[in-house]
Amino acid sequence: MNAGRDRTARRPWGFLSGGLRRVGISGHAAVLLAPTLWLAIFFILPLLIVFKISLSAFALGRPPYLPMFEWAADESLSITLHFSNFLFLLRDTLYVNAYINSLRIAAISTIISLLIAFPMAWYIARSDEKYRNLLLMLVILPFWTSFLLRVYAWMGFLSRNGIINNILMALGITDQPLTMLQTEGAVFVGIVYTYLPFMVLPLYTTLVKLDQSLIEASADLGARPFTTFRTVILPLSMPGVIAGSMLVFIPAIGEFVIPALLGGAETLMIGRVLWDEFFANRDWPVASAVAIVMLVILLIPILLLNSAQNAVVEKDA
Amino acid sequence: MHKSCLITLPFALMASSAIAQTVNVYNWSDYIAEDTIEQFEAQTGISVNYDVFDSNEIVEAKLLAGNSGYDVVVPSGFFLERQIPLGLFQPLDKSKLPNLANLDPEITARVAEHDPGNEYAVTYMWGTTGLGYDIGAVTERLGEDGPLESWDMLFDPEIAAKLADCGIAALDAPVEMVAIALNYLGLDPNSEDPADLEAAEELYASVRPYIRYFHSSQYISDLANGEVCLSVGYSGDVFIAVDRAAEADRGVEVTYVIPTEGASLWFDMMAIPADAPNPEAAHAFINFILEPEISAGITNYVWYANPNAAADAFVDPEILADPAIYPTEAVMANLFAPKARTPGYDRLLTRAWTRIKTGQ
Incomplete structure (x- = not known):
């Protein structure tokens, strides 16, 4: 029993989990971080981009749609959403x-x-x-x-x-x-x-x-x-x-x-x-x-x- | 052959030291001689990534998305025309294209309609869109005196119904297909009047049950195999089918016809995208295509006419004399050239086209 506990204590990555715990990240959260980031970058983000394009208007050009956000001359930000x-x-x-x-x-x-x-x-x-x-x-x-x-x-x-x-x-x-x-x-x-x-x-x-x-x-x-x-x-x-x-x-x-x-x-x-x-x-x-x-x-x-x-x-x- | 190698050798040495090593070419499918790329690579030391498409719409979609990575693209003139003002291409550096002198001035003048001043593009090949037949299957169903020389073959419901069982194919190219229908109806093929479009749609609806599919390259092998017996097709592509059918020797004989009502005349144009990674190599490629023997070699292989007057000496006399490839003055006068469509009309057109295709 004791020997076993010693071995776990000597795990080389122990300091890592200790360090993360000190800044408030549990091992559990750290494990979830990778898939969450993956999902955010490769699923949520593209989806938001697609959603944004779906609310803009078509225009022949490159890219073939009008911008959603525009700085007007009076330094106001105009946001145009096309639900059409x-x-x-x-x-x-x-x-x-x-x-x-x-x-x-x-x-x-x-x-x-x-x-x-x-x-x-x-x-x-x-x-x-x-x-x-x-x-x-x-x-x-x-x-x-x-x-x-x-x-x-x-x-x-x-x-x-x-x-x-x-x-x-x-x-x-x-x-x-x-x-x-x-x-x-x-x-x-x-x-x-x-x-x-x-x-x-x-x-x-x-x-x-x-x-x-x-x-x-x-x-x-x-x-x-x-x-x-x-x-x-x-x-x-x-x-x-x-x-x-x-x-x-x-x-x-x-x-x-x-x-x-x-x-x-x-x-x-x-x-x-x-x-x-x-x-x-x-x-x-x-x-x-x-x-x-x-x-x-x-x-x-x-x-x-x-x-x-x-x-x-x-x-x- | 040997002589031409000697002449081009100094150019090859010069080019290989001065120019970076790859050029990405985006061209229509089945549209180049077997050895063209090989010869270009041997001569210039530039390796070629050759990619193909079968619709103008796809090329435009890729160019609009940007960073297509292509150095040379070959859209038809009536698409290029509206892409130039969008800034999708860079002007040609004519000092790098000495072979422009080989071009037939008449063709150059015609394509200036699409590309004012010929600043952005050079004609690659040109041709017509007409009808391809499996002669045996068609005469079996219509007898000896079927109106093979007329668009009635496609647009007359009675005739189309007789051909439905051996298969009718049409191009999936809305601009041209609608222009062909408008021309058949005696209307302006370049009309953007919604009422005219509706008339074209009705015409297609009347024969839609007899059309098996809409596809812009599938018909080549299908005509050759007897899978379809009538297809709207690009001249040279139908000739590929003629050739393949003869090679397979299974009793299928294919023919290309420019109907008497007129057919569409188009020019496929080489242009360099504004964001091309290697414009230097792109110029070298375009200039190489304009070599008389290279242009002639492509024509001899794909059976499309080239715009190269100096190439005539090397073009197979049989091809040069074929009025279906190099139309006579009289036929030429009867052809119509599609013009660029305005973006507002585009949606009407493609929507009508989807309705035609799906019957919805």
Whole structure:
């Protein structure tokens, strides 16, 4: 015991924590300082800049917006806030439709991912321990090549002269090539394919911890498999379901690359609207307003999912 | 070849000692000969970072953001025109561009409309925006006497409907696409009247269900592969498709047509951004492009006309004689040149364009 205490006393960084304590910073605060600074510099600050631009007026020039603060000749500071950008978003149905469509596509993709990922995760979690790591490895394997490359590969699969159409026509299932690329269906395929591992992994971690004896008990008490799934397995795997859904849903809303490459022009998503505002209209203020509104809209489902997760955790506790 | 090496050798020695070592070039995709950069590097000792884009809007967005890092950019004249007054470019130092003497005075006079006094930019290549076809697929659907020489192919709903299944592609370039529609309707292609814009929008709405996508470079490979059978396209880009289709030899034959109603005529212009890190090397690059054999080499490879009168001797006679690349006087008179749009009109235009594209 004594020897142990001596060793801690001789910790080489002891003087550091002592010094910090003397100026009123506890070790706890010091540890939190790094992530707080990180968040402030790389999240809060850029967000404030974007917010500031969203309240300025467009002007063709460099930078392409008017300054918010100006020293007038009489040495007064004039601050000009243009709320017109936000009102513009409300007035034009394009933006509202794009937000709604993004939410819808993200939600449907999340549900499809969940339906595919659940059996996968279940199978991996129930398989022999020897093979589990190998199977998990296979889930992660696609990440070894570039995401962009994999989306391009899908273009090769789905195009009219692509692999799928060639196989279907060779088998005589269709005589005309099907139009699959540049449709909303292709966007679903792309999103589900890309984000599936993010759904499988959290589901796996909860399912692998699931106590087998609970399932046996349920069966012993006469529950049919579906009842067991509904009343035992599903509630216990909720933390994984929610975590996975967040990991798929949130990035899918702002997705730009997949709808741009696989979707048609009529697949309206907010990521593309944002790109158009920035690169086609060169209108930074409206682009910033679109981004701010997207963040606010994203916060709602995140808060809902978060409170659902907290509820699950509390119930467990 | 050997002779030209000997002539340029002293220049190369001079240049490599005097000029810093990299130049960042931002040019349109598929728009340079395979060996142009290699030759420039060998001659001057300046290494090239070559980056590509497929829309004028992107170039403008990058220039407006500032610190783009590019030494040479190649926007079209009708965009450059409004970028010059914003101070985005630096005036050319003509003493460093002795090859300006090679330029065709007629082209130089035409682009002075975009760049008064030719102070800021030099034409890189020029061309037209017309229609590209997969001839086989189109004649199969329209018979031998389809109006291939007319914009009816795109704008007549009955014809477009017949081509919808083999695929129609359009450029994602609002200024040009709307100008083409206005011209087809017999209106001024450079009109900024909202009523005219609405008319153009209605025209597109009438054929929108038959247009598969809007993209400014995808159609090159899609035409060549038979993935689409009709595309609005930039002349030289369609010729790339012609070439690729012939190479692949899978029964696809592609053609480029300047429709009789007229097509848009544009000039892509090399300019040096105001904040270019290496204007010295940028001048060397521009001057190098203006070498007759280099200009001709690019034209022979990308099938766009160059503004270089001295290069004609080195341009493939077949290309020089092709009226789709070097249009005849009569066709030339029928072409219209898009002008810069005012910023106020921009938003109306892009909004209308988004409505056209998305059907919203």
